[in-house]
Amino acid sequence: MSRQILLLLLFSAAVQAFIRPIYYGGGDGHDCEESTPSPTSEVTPSATSEVTPRTSYSCPNGWNLTTRTPSPFNDNSGFLCTKFISSENAISVNAGSSLCTEQGAALTAFENEEERQKILEEARKYIITDLKMATGSIAIAGDRLKQCVTLNGTVLAENMKNPPCNDRKQEYTLPASAHTNAEFLWNNWALNEPSHNMWTYDSEDCLQMVIMPSNLDRNGKINDIYCRLDHAPNSPSDMSFMNFGAYCGKPVDIEATI
Ligand SMILES: *[C@@H]1O[C@H](CO)[C@@H](O)[C@H](O)[C@H]1NC(C)=O
Ligand SMILES: *[C@@H]1O[C@H](CO)[C@@H](O)[C@H](O)[C@H]1NC(C)=O
Numbered sequence: 475m476s477r478q479i480l481l482l483l484l485f486s487a488a489v490q491a492f493i494r495p496i497y498y499g500g501g502d503g504h505d506c507e508e509s510t511p512s513p514t515s516e517v518t519p520s521a522t523s524e525v526t527p528r529t530s531y532s533c534p535n536g537w538n539l540t541t542r543t544p545s546p547f548n549d550n551s552g553f554l555c556t557k558f559i560s561s562e563n564a565i566s567v568n569a570g571s572s573l574c575t576e577q578g579a580a581l582t583a584f585e586n587e588e589e590r591q592k593i594l595e596e597a598r599k600y601i602i603t604d605l606k607m608a609t610g611s612i613a614i615a616g617d618r619l620k621q622c623v624t625l626n627g628t629v630l631a632e633n634m635k636n637p638p639c640n641d642r643k644q645e646y647t648l649p650a651s652a653h654t655n656a657e658f659l660w661n662n663w664a665l666n667e668p669s670h671n672m673w674t675y676d677s678e679d680c681l682q683m684v685i686m687p688s689n690l691d692r693n694g695k696i697n698d699i700y701c702r703l704d705h706a707p708n709s710p711s712d713m714s715f716m717n718f719g720a721y722c723g724k725p726v727d728i729e730a731t732i
Contacts, residue, residue, distance in 0.1 A: 531726040539726065540592075542585050547655050553726045554653050556582060556589075558596045558612065560719040562605070566704040567680035570613025570720030580651035581615035582723030583659050583681070583696075590662065593683065593721055594694040601685050601718045609686040613720040614696065615652035616659075616681030619645055623679050625672055634670070642668065646681065646698075653723055665691035668698035676700045682717055 533539045533555035544552035559573045571581050584590040593612075601610035622639035624630050638644035643660040645668065664684055671678045680701035684692045699715055 525732055528731045530729045530731060532729070533726060537724070538592075540589055540723075542589070543655070545655055547585075547653050549725060549728075551726050551728060554582065554585075554723045555579075555726050556593075556721065556723045558593060558600070558719055559722055560600050561717070564704045564716035564718060565613070565720075567613040567682060567699060567701050567717060567720075569704065570717050573720045574722035577722065577724075579722040579724035580649070580653075581613060582652045582721055583614040583616060583648060583654050583656070584662075584683075584721070585654050586658055590658075590694060594685070597683065597685050597719060597721075598687065602687060605718060607718070609684075609688070610716055610718045611682040611684050611697070611699070613717045614681050614683050615648050615654065615721075616646050616696070617649060618679040618698070619647060623677065625677055627672070630670060630672065653725060659696065662695050664695035664697050667696070670698065671700075673700065673703070676702050682715070683721065684715075 531539065531551055531553045537555040537557045540554050540556040542548050542552055542554055544550045548554050557577070557579070559570075559577070561570070561573065565573075567581075574580050574582075584593055597610075597612045601607050601612075619638055622633055622645050624633065633639035642663050646656075646660070648654050648656045648659070669678065678698040678700055680699050682697050682699045684695055684697050686692045697715070699717075704716065
């Protein structure tokens with residue numbers, strides 16, 4: 475009897491010693507975050523040093539390892555792989571979403587000021603400098619709450635009397651696929667947005683980031699926009715709210731090294 479217990483104890487100690495480093499490596503990213511900020515961070519413990527469990531985060535080629543606050547939105551990794559996918563032609567938000575899914579990602583949105591500045595600068599460079607447009611936009615994640623979506627003006631007027639549909643911090647949600655804490659986003663509406671415009675067959679139920687260096691009330695801010703239209707319905711030449719790309723994101727690749 476006592477021998478059996480001893481054997482059991484020894485066995486369980488051996489198993490623990492064996493699986494412990496792996497458990498640590500997979501379960502605790504906080505210890506190692508500061509030492510793994512680079513997209514190519516591979517940690518190979520040298521033969522002489524003690525075996526220290528490390529976690530490394532990386533993104534596929536062409537994707538930026540973007541720093542975020544560790545949260546359930548990013549599996550507590552503190553990172554998301556992001557990419558601005560450009561489009562020479564004006565596209566709808568839905569088409570922008572497809573650009574992301576074609577690359578195994580989904581529309582995302584900026585989560586903090588540093589990230590906002592980075593994506594704004596990259597989009598500005600592409601749309602204003604390269605495409606030589608005066609203004610443009612990029613598709614980002616965001617869905618108007620189902621109960622706030624309508625093509626009926628009477629219903630809209632009714633909706634606009636009460637939260638959540640008339641509240642800029644409540645009327646939109648981010649899908650789980652955006653992997654983004656939306657708190658910061660809802661503080662970044664362009665002046666007088668969301669405007670809840672509707673057209674006979676489409677209403678503004680998606681989101682874009684506006685690129686408009688001439689108007690700082692709108693530049694780098696978010697705007698509610700049609701999901702399916704890629705040009706102004708009453709003026710095909712009106713390029714003022716067109717998307718010339720999309721902001722895409724996908725979870726980081728996590729590698730535990732012991
Ligand atoms: C991605 O990284 C490149 C290269 O460092 C940089 O030029 C670009 O601005 C970054 N884009 C975003 C959205 O962070
Ligand atoms: C709009 O909604 C109102 C109120 O529900 C309804 O009476 C009206 O018939 C609707 N209009 C259209 C065109 O569907």
